Amino acid sequence: MMKGESVSIRDIEKRYGSANAVNRVSIEVAAGEFLSLLGPSGSGKTTLLMMIAGFQLPTAGLIKVGATDVTHVAPNRRNVGMVFQKYALFPHMSVRENIAFPLRMRKVHRQDIDRRVDEALAMVRLDAYGDRKPVQLSGGQQQRVAVARALVFEPPVLLMDEPLGALDKNLREQLQIEIKTLQQRLGVTVIYVTHDQEEALTMSDRIAVMNGGQIAQIGSPSNLYGQPASPFVAAFIGKMxxxxxxxxxxxxxxxxxxxxxxxxxxxxxxxxxxxxxxxxxxxxxxxxxxxxxxxxxxxxxxxxxxxxxxxxxxxxxxxxxxxxxxxxxxxxxxxxxxxxxxxxxxxxxxxxxxxxxxxxxxxxxxxxxxxx
Missing domain, CATH: 2.40.50.140 (Nucleic acid-binding proteins)
Incomplete structure (x- = not known):
């Protein structure tokens, strides 16, 4: 079982000129927690996730994974997994080769790579699809490959940027349950960006509702639904x-x-x-x-x-x-x-x-x- 790490986000800011995309955000994410960043377009949720991943550097503030300060560490040295909305699979590689890629980059022994790829394929129920190319898979299957690739090197933290946004409603709802079940079984910490409030309610241990680059409210799904702190949160979480x-x-x-x-x-x-x-x-x-x-x-x-x-x-x-x-x-x-x-x-x-x-x-x- 993977061991999730805590993530500490303290007074993080991201400024573009005079505009604050993220404005003094602080969140403590517990080890093994599933936290969703929920908000409308332009609320700052993806910018915050990209700073946690290392693809953008904060203007101010601190980001720690476990006890390690990763604020200015390169993305490939943060030991976090990343799943994007558009899968980002290599089209010329087979499913097995896509999943093996992060292990090869870490110079893992070939025998260990084969074993861990087999385990990852079984984990996402794609055992029979290892030799296929991404183009031969459905959207849901491609997203499973992306999840397997992000988890195969056993990162303590998994970041997901609207990973189900391109899928139809039925498939999206099916994968929500699958991802949540997998996360609970593995114990990995997940920070998940979405603009879909039903998705956040279904999957999360806690939800951080963002608006205008700030946290409007953070709490459990039942807390936000039953005790909204503002009209914005009341309107954004469920119908009101x-x-x-x-x-x-x-x-x-x-x-x-x-x-x-x-x-x-x-x-x-x-x-x-x-x-x-x-x-x-x-x-x-x-x-x-x-x-x-x-x-x-x-x-x-x-x-x-x-x-x-x-x-x-x-x-x-x-x-x-x-x-x-x-x-x-x-x-x-x-x-x-x-x-x-x-x-x-x-x-x-x-x-x-x-x-x-x-x-x-x-x-x-x-x-x-x-x-x-």
């Missing part, structure tokens, strides 16, 4: 509804907010009760996930329900999606998600409904984006 609301005060049942002229609701999340002093009528942003909203026929929702009109009803296999316009509001409709097995009425456009929100699942954010 946002509503402009007004603060009305606090009571025994929770924080009271006005959703429309006719409707007020209570927010019982602990985070809602520990923000800065709020004044009556202060504008806030409420956020709630589609699966935390229920829709019933008009009159069946009870006193805490909000009136609404169905705009669209969509069946997507595993669940239904309803778009509901809230009474008295002109902003975008609420998106509601209900499991397909739930006995929902056959709602159609124009139906009057009662909307109920899970008061424990509502997040409140201030005008500056902070949690209230």
């Amino acid at each position: 509804n946002f509503l402009s609301v007004e603060y009305l005060g606090r009571s025994e049942s929770g924080t009271q907010i006005r959703v429309s002229d006719r409707s007020t609701i209570s927010v019982t999340r602990e985070t809602a009760a520990h923000g800065p002093a709020l004044t009556y009528g202060r504008p806030l942003r409420a956020a709630i996930r589609p699966e935390s909203i229920s829709v019933l026929q008009k009159g069946l929702g009870g006193p805490t329900s909000i009136r609404g009109i169905v705009e669209t009803s969509i069946y997507v296999g595993s669940h239904h999606i309803l778009l509901v316009n809230i009474d008295g509001r002109s902003d975008a409709p609420l998106q509601v998600q209900a499991p397909a097995g739930q006995n929902l009425p056959a709602f159609t456009r124009g139906d009057a409904v009662d909307v109920t929100m899970d008061s424990d699942a509502i997040h409140l954010f201030g005008e500056n984006g902070g949690v209230q």
Whole structure:
């Protein structure tokens, strides 16, 4: 079993003139951890990964692998594996020769090379494909070869730059599970760049969400999904509804907010009760996930329900999606998600409904984006 090393990233910066691509980022990655760097294009995640790999030098800061300072060490001397989105396989070499390449560069004995290549082929389930050229393989098979080549010299750290981005959805989901299973079995530390939040949620022990060259929030998938620290993180991790609301005060049942002229609701999340002093009528942003909203026929929702009109009803296999316009509001409709097995009425456009929100699942954010 491979032994993963910790990775320490301290106050790393990368400046291009006056622009900061990465701005004072610090992360401690534990040995054997699977950490994803998640963010939109231009957030700095790939630049940070390239600095860890050594393909770009930081303007300031420190990078350590284990106890070794590698900040200014050449890429080939960092002893880290690298997998790219476009595979980067040598087209003139066979699969075996591609996998053997990093071992030959390290002057490993021929007999050991043969044994380790056989093990690597078995590891990625390509035992019968060793003599083929990359062009004779599917995209998924080529990516498996790239993973095997990156792991064959047993690096303590594996860096992956959107390795599944070029694959179709079904194959991408299959390889997500395969890579995560392989990583857990080998014990290697993985730092994985992606812009796909579902991919990050599926594979990661922790996720570092990046925005504007900085870490917006870092935590476990469940922590980021359930306790987003800002509207940006709330919107980027999963689907989220946002509503402009007004603060009305606090009571025994929770924080009271006005959703429309006719409707007020209570927010019982602990985070809602520990923000800065709020004044009556202060504008806030409420956020709630589609699966935390229920829709019933008009009159069946009870006193805490909000009136609404169905705009669209969509069946997507595993669940239904309803778009509901809230009474008295002109902003975008609420998106509601209900499991397909739930006995929902056959709602159609124009139906009057009662909307109920899970008061424990509502997040409140201030005008500056902070949690209230």
